Amino acid sequence: MKRVTLLLISLAVIASGGIILAACQLNMLSQFSALPALVTFALTILVAWLTARTRAAFARHDHLRRQFQQQSRLLQAVLRAIPAPIFFKDHRGIYLGCNRAFEAFIGLPREKIIGASVWDVAPRELADTYHRADSELMEQGGQQVYETEVQYADGSRHHVMFHKAVFAAADGSPAGLVGAMLDITDRKQVEQEIEELAYHDNLTGLANRSFFKQRLTEALTQAAISEQQLALLFLDLDRFKYINDTIGHAGGDRLLQLVAERLSCLIPAGGTLARLGGDEFVIMLTDVHNRNELEHFGNTLLKTLEKPFLLAGKQLHVSTSIGIARYPADGKDSSSLLKHADMAMYAAKEQGRNNLCFYRKRMTRQAAQRRDMETRLRQALDQGEFALVYQPQIDDRNGRIRGVEALLRWHHPRRGLVYPAEFIPIAEETGLIRTLGEWVLRESCRQLRTWRHAQLPNLRMAVNISGQQFKQPDFLTVVDRALREADFDPARLELEMELTETVLLHNVETTLRNLRGLKERGISLAIDDFGTGYSSLSYLKDFPIDRIKIDRSFVGEISHGGNAAAIVGTIIAMARSLGLAVIAEGVETAQQVEFLRQRDCFDMQGYYFARPMPAAVLERYLQNIQTGKNRRSPGLITCRAGLS
Numbered sequence: 117m118k119r120v121t122l123l124l125i126s127l128a129v130i131a132s133g134g135i136i137l138a139a140c141q142l143n144m145l146s147q148f149s150a151l152p153a154l155v156t157f158a159l160t161i162l163v164a165w166l167t168a169r170t171r172a173a174f175a176r177h178d179h180l181r182r183q184f185q186q187q188s189r190l191l192q193a194v195l196r197a198i199p200a201p202i203f204f205k206d207h208r209g210i211y212l213g214c215n216r217a218f219e220a221f222i223g224l225p226r227e228k229i230i231g232a233s234v235w236d237v238a239p240r241e242l243a244d245t246y247h248r249a250d251s252e253l254m255e256q257g258g259q260q261v262y263e264t265e266v267q268y269a270d271g272s273r274h275h276v277m278f279h280k281a282v283f284a285a286a287d288g289s290p291a292g293l294v295g296a297m298l299d300i301t302d303r304k305q306v307e308q309e310i311e312e313l314a315y316h317d318n319l320t321g322l323a324n325r326s327f328f329k330q331r332l333t334e335a336l337t338q339a340a341i342s343e344q345q346l347a348l349l350f351l352d353l354d355r356f357k358y359i360n361d362t363i364g365h366a367g368g369d370r371l372l373q374l375v376a377e378r379l380s381c382l383i384p385a386g387g388t389l390a391r392l393g394g395d396e397f398v399i400m401l402t403d404v405h406n407r408n409e410l411e412h413f414g415n416t417l418l419k420t421l422e423k424p425f426l427l428a429g430k431q432l433h434v435s436t437s438i439g440i441a442r443y444p445a446d447g448k449d450s451s452s453l454l455k456h457a458d459m460a461m462y463a464a465k466e467q468g469r470n471n472l473c474f475y476r477k478r479m480t481r482q483a484a485q486r487r488d489m490e491t492r493l494r495q496a497l498d499q500g501e502f503a504l505v506y507q508p509q510i511d512d513r514n515g516r517i518r519g520v521e522a523l524l525r526w527h528h529p530r531r532g533l534v535y536p537a538e539f540i541p542i543a544e545e546t547g548l549i550r551t552l553g554e555w556v557l558r559e560s561c562r563q564l565r566t567w568r569h570a571q572l573p574n575l576r577m578a579v580n581i582s583g584q585q586f587k588q589p590d591f592l593t594v595v596d597r598a599l600r601e602a603d604f605d606p607a608r609l610e611l612e613m614e615l616t617e618t619v620l621l622h623n624v625e626t627t628l629r630n631l632r633g634l635k636e637r638g639i640s641l642a643i644d645d646f647g648t649g650y651s652s653l654s655y656l657k658d659f660p661i662d663r664i665k666i667d668r669s670f671v672g673e674i675s676h677g678g679n680a681a682a683i684v685g686t687i688i689a690m691a692r693s694l695g696l697a698v699i700a701e702g703v704e705t706a707q708q709v710e711f712l713r714q715r716d717c718f719d720m721q722g723y724y725f726a727r728p729m730p731a732a733v734l735e736r737y738l739q740n741i742q743t744g745k746n747r748r749s750p751g752l753i754t755c756r757a758g759l760s
């Protein structure tokens with residue numbers, strides 16, 4: 117019993133770390149025990165081994181404790197350094213810890229957060245949402261990621277992405293969750309900007325074409341389900357290109373913004389306004405009941421845009437053309453509706469602008485013809501389908517032909533004779549006018565040379581030059597080539613141009629250089645269609661013009677009362693005071709001739725005297741003049757309309 121007690125004491129001493137003491141005690145034990153020395157030795161070894169292990173265990177435990185403390189400090193430092201709010205909660209949703217960023221988000225110190233629930237730190241509604249999300253995660257396990265907008269304690273709002281994950285207890289059961297909130301406000305902003313760019317027009321802030329098409333497609337689906345009507349109004353500002361050239365691009369942009377603002381105020385609920393590009397706007401109206409309602413709305417738009425715009429302290433008047441297409445009558449999908457509204461808008465322009473027009477099926481046919489004309493026009497020159505006709509210009513004092521105006525005709529293989537009003541605008545749009553214009557210039561010069569060789573009277577040749585040709589930097593080279601080829605006296609060439617502000621303002625330097633160059637060559641210049649459009653008096657003074665042509669629309673109205681007679685009288689008086697020659701075109705009646713005579717305007721051109729005629733017919737006429745057969749009245753110079 118005594119031995120056993122001693123042994124136990126030894127072991128206890130060894131366990132308490134006293135290895136030498138234990139060895140002494142074992143020694144003592146061996147002294148007054150009867151245990152053999154070998155057993156004593158074995159016991160001593162065992163005790164020593166156990167002692168070493170115990171000490172190692174103590175040391176390891178101590179090391180682990182220190183390591184744990186160090187790691188814990190490191191973890192705290194890492195958490196503190198992370199700018200994103202981080203928190204952890206137990207399975208009941210009680211906060212176990214968080215970092216500084218989370219304290220800033222909640223607006224409470226860590227001590228107050230730990231031990232609290234989400235309802236203690238967030239407004240009730242938000243707390244409910246967070247709790248729902250947390251419970252879901254705890255039930256399903258794994259991870260949870262979602263985006264939401266949150267308000268920080270300082271009042272600032274942020275877009276955040278929550279990343280949450282469940283952590284497990286030692287037995288593997290879910291013990292709680294850890295969450296991090298990544299601030300994605302900047303990314304959201306960039307995304308929004310990209311979306312803005314993708315869906316909105318950045319000049320006006322309105323929907324752009326692709327967004328509009330998307331909205332339209334959705335609205336069409338809806339309209340099909342609810343069997344409702346829908347309408348598109350396609351708006352295009354009249355003469356916007358001219359306005360843009362006149363007031364500059366910054367002014368043009370500002371005008372478009374003002375137009376967008378005015379239109380925005382008129383869009384009813386459910387409607388969408390978009391800018392498709394340039395000066396094209398489109399409005400979609402849903403739940404449309406009848407045509408009258410649309411017409412009324414369209415007229416309101418026209419009137420609203422008619423009111424002057426204030427730009428850089430100046431009033432600017434614009435007008436608009438509107439085309440209307442309806443669902444389901446005029447198209448069932450977004451592309452055809454847009455196309456048809458666009459066609460109707462073109463028709464509105466053709467009908468004199470500042471107008472609205474509903475789509476009709478024949479417009480599709482006309483558009484196809486126009487496209488066909490565009491294609492054919494490109495080949496027509498090579499195929500020799502163009503020809504010039506010549507309309508005499510008369511000196512009414514003696515009935516002599518002073519000159520002729522060369523007018524272009526297109527002998528279309530299927531359609532027959534096509535007049536310039538139909539194809540010149542297309543040639544101008546497509547740029548083909550440059551080649552065509554050069555051909556006209558060369559052909560008219562060549563014709564004049566032929567007449568000279570045929571000993572026919574000296575004539576002046578008036579050739580129409582499009583603004584586009586005139587703007588070309590190599591325009592003078594083209595003129596020189598035509599003159600050289602025809603060995604032609606430039607003094608007998610008169611170039612007629614509609615010198616609109618657009619032509620003159622666009623690239624003023626080239627325009628002036630070309631005008632001076634023509635004058636240096638002795639070519640005279642006339643302003644065509646004077647009084648219409650935007651020809652302004654200042655050009656008469658600033659540019660080297662020789663002659664103005666009074667537009668036939670005024671001449672035609674002379675005897676109908678109204679302003680036309682006064683305008684014609686004023687143009688003649690003004691031309692005279694500026695020392696310019698003047699010719700009246702479109703003279704059709706004896707009254708008109710008389711009116712012009714009384715105002716000392718003797719240069720005339722018009723059906724009263726002669727229609728435009730092919731060169732061969734004109735030659736016969738000129739020969740008759742020489743032989744005295746056509747001396748009586750200028751009115752006798754006739755030509756069947758079919759020839760013109």
Ligand SMILES: Nc1nc2c(ncn2[C@@H]2O[C@@H]3COP(=O)(O)O[C@H]4[C@@H](O)[C@H](n5cnc6c(=O)[nH]c(N)nc65)O[C@@H]4COP(=O)(O)O[C@H]3[C@H]2O)c(=O)[nH]1
Pocket residue numbers: 507522523524535536537540553556580581582612644645668701702703704721722723724728
């Ligand atoms: N109602 C009426 N009309 C009359 C009368 N007398 C002449 N006309 C027509 O008036 C137009 C006069 O030509 P414009 O003012 O230069 O107007 C021309 C001109 O601006 C343009 N054009 C014609 N040929 C050319 C060309 O070779 N190049 C360019 N760039 N334009 C051309 O096309 C316009 C129309 O030419 P056209 O159809 O040949 O029409 C011609 C002519 O046939 C009349 O008494 N009554």
